[in-house]
Amino acid sequence: xRNKWLSLAFLILGAGTVFKLSSIKDVFYVPMxxxxxxxxxxxxxxxxxxxxxxxxxxxxxxxxxxxFSKKILLPxxxxxxxxxxxxxxxxxxxVGYCVAFGVMALFGEVIYWPSLLKAVRLLGDKSxxxxxxxxxxxxxxxxxxxxxxxxxxxxxxxxxxxxxLMAGLWYYTIVTSLIGVITYFLIDNDDAIKDRxxxxxxxxxxxxxxxxxxxxxLAAFVIFFVYSAYTGLTYFIPFMKDIYALPAVYVGAxxxxxxxxxxLFGGVxxxxxxxxxxxxxxxxxxxTFLVAAAAIVGFAYLPHESIxxxxxxxxxxxxxAIIFTQRAVFFAPMDEIGTPREYAGSAMALGCLIGYxxxxxxxxxxxxxxxxxxxxxxxxxxxxxxxxFALCGFICASxxxxxxxxxx
Numbered sequence: 001x002r003n004k005w006l007s008l009a010f011l012i013l014g015a016g017t018v019f020k021l022s023s024i025k026d027v028f029y030v031p032m033x034x035x036x037x038x039x040x041x042x043x044x045x046x047x048x049x050x051x052x053x054x055x056x057x058x059x060x061x062x063x064x065x066x067x068f069s070k071k072i073l074l075p076x077x078x079x080x081x082x083x084x085x086x087x088x089x090x091x092x093x094x095v096g097y098c099v100a101f102g103v104m105a106l107f108g109e110v111i112y113w114p115s116l117l118k119a120v121r122l123l124g125d126k127s128x129x130x131x132x133x134x135x136x137x138x139x140x141x142x143x144x145x146x147x148x149x150x151x152x153x154x155x156x157x158x159x160x161x162x163x164x165l166m167a168g169l170w171y172y173t174i175v176t177s178l179i180g181v182i183t184y185f186l187i188d189n190d191d192a193i194k195d196r197x198x199x200x201x202x203x204x205x206x207x208x209x210x211x212x213x214x215x216x217x218l219a220a221f222v223i224f225f226v227y228s229a230y231t232g233l234t235y236f237i238p239f240m241k242d243i244y245a246l247p248a249v250y251v252g253a254x255x256x257x258x259x260x261x262x263x264l265f266g267g268v269x270x271x272x273x274x275x276x277x278x279x280x281x282x283x284x285x286x287x288t289f290l291v292a293a294a295a296i297v298g299f300a301y302l303p304h305e306s307i308x309x310x311x312x313x314x315x316x317x318x319x320x321a322i323i324f325t326q327r328a329v330f331f332a333p334m335d336e337i338g339t340p341r342e343y344a345g346s347a348m349a350l351g352c353l354i355g356y357x358x359x360x361x362x363x364x365x366x367x368x369x370x371x372x373x374x375x376x377x378x379x380x381x382x383x384x385x386x387x388x389f390a391l392c393g394f395i396c397a398s399x400x401x402x403x404x405x406x407x408x
Contacts, residue, residue: 004123010186011074011119012136014179016143018078018112020151020172021085022050022104028155031165035091042094050101051360057110058353062210065114065345067203071189074119077112078180085173089166109352117348119187121335129332130281134271137328141263147175206343215337215407216347218400222285223355225393226330229292230323231362232386233258235370236316239379244309254313258320266324274329281332282404284325286397292322293390300383304376330355337404 025032025043032038064073084104092100124132151168158167210216240246240254270284278284299315331351339347365385370378 007187008120008123008132008135009139010183011116012139013143014074014078014112014183015116015136016140017147017172017176017179018081018108020147021081021088021169021176022101022108024169024172028151028165028168031155031161031168035162035165036097038094038097046098046101049098050105053102053105054109055353055357055360057106058114058349058356061110061114061349061352062207062346063203064111065118065349066206066343067199067345069189070115070119071184071187073111073115074187075180075184077107077115078183079177080107080111082173082177082180085169085176089169089173091166114345114349114352117331117334117352118345121331121344121348122190122341126335127275127279129335130274130284130329131271133281133330133332134267134269134274134325134328136267137270137324138264138267141260141267144263145260147172150175202342203346206340206346210339210343210346210350213339215400215403216334216339216350217354218396218403219282219333219337219347220351220354221396222282222333222393222400223330223351224357225289225389225396226285226323226326227355228358228362228389229296229386229393230327231358232366232382232389233320233323234363235366235379235382236320238370240309240313240316243304243376243379244307244312246309246313257317262317262320262324263328266321267328269321270325270328271332273325274332280336281329282336282397282401285330285333286394286401288322288326289390289394289397292319292326293387293394295319295322296383296387296390300380300387333400337400338407 025047032043033040081104084100084107087096088100120132120136121129151171154171155164155168158164236258237251237254241251246254274281274284278287295315296319299319302315304312331348334344334347334351366382369381369385372378373381
């Protein structure tokens with residue numbers, strides 16, 4: 001596809017659907033329990049299995065993402081997830097259910113995601129990376145909402161219970177697979193290695209280059225610290241209920257804004273500010289790390305018992321907005337640090353491996369603290385940990401910028 005913005009639009013469509021089957025609990029949590037007979041623990045263990053395959057698989061992604069063209073990898077990832085959906089429509093036993101999640105992690109996280117990030121990076125030069133990744137995140141938010149509501153409509157149309165769950169599974173399966181097939185015909189293979197005889201040698205040289213490059217590691221840890229703070233945003237939702245006594249109906253609405261609404265606006269704002277105001281995604285991230293840390297610490301020590309609910313919601317959403325703008329562009333520095341484009345897949349895979357690690361421990365730590373320390377004390381500890389991660393991110397981004405200046 002010659003038009004980069006049209007290419008980006010279609011990449012966004014795939015990025016917004018590839019994880020819908022693996023995130024089926026977001027829409028069908030209760031039907032999964034009623035129809036599949038799954039307990040909360042069983043559902044949680046399946047996602048732990050998913051995370052293990054995801055993390056270990058990113059080592060393989062360093063080879064796959066540069067060895068094979070995105071024209072091959074993107075469709076394989078989408079269609080592979082779709083085939084897992086076909087299997088899930090048979091309502092397999094719990095072992096089969098866990099295996100399906102592991103295979104979805106292989107196709108969606110290991111094969112598809114690093115290749116997608118590589119494809120987005122290759123769409124533009126250094127001056128456009130913030131906007132490209134920002135629009136990717138914002139677009140994913142829009143597709144998330146549209147596809148999720150489509151699943152709810154299908155579920156309601158076919159009736160609640162087994163028929164509705166099956167219809168929802170087939171809906172996700174068909175949409176994901178169809179986009180995968182179309183992707184093959186619309187995405188080019190301009191990233192394919194021309195020297196086929198030495199392809200493996202070239203890829204391994206790239207992996208070795210990335211592993212030895214200190215700037216790539218620092219960029220990966222910038223992602224890590226953004227994601228570490230990002231995982232804490234989930235706990236603003238119970239915080240509003242427990243500390244501000246926000247009614248349950250409003251807690252749900254607040255959660256939608258916190259997790260979906262901020263993604264829509266954060267992507268565009270973060271990308272535009274990175275490119276047009278700071279002229280550097282890395283400088284933008286460094287600045288917002290400091291702002292986020294100060295805001296979170298200040299919020300942790302406010303007299304919440306005397307603060308209006310609306311003001312409390314606004315403050316937490318403002319903090320969330322800052323972190324969502326960071327999340328939108330945290331892969332953009334991979335171009336800014338000067339990683340050769342032929343090694344883009346390896347660099348993105350390393351960024352995924354390190355950057356997404358907080359998903360394995362962040363929720364566990366935050367949840368344990370809230371369960372252990374009652375009331376505001378627990379949430380204050382959570383906020384201070386989030387602020388500590390932001391400060392570490394500021395230090396990491398500063399070190400990387402300093403190294404870039406020395407190397408220039």
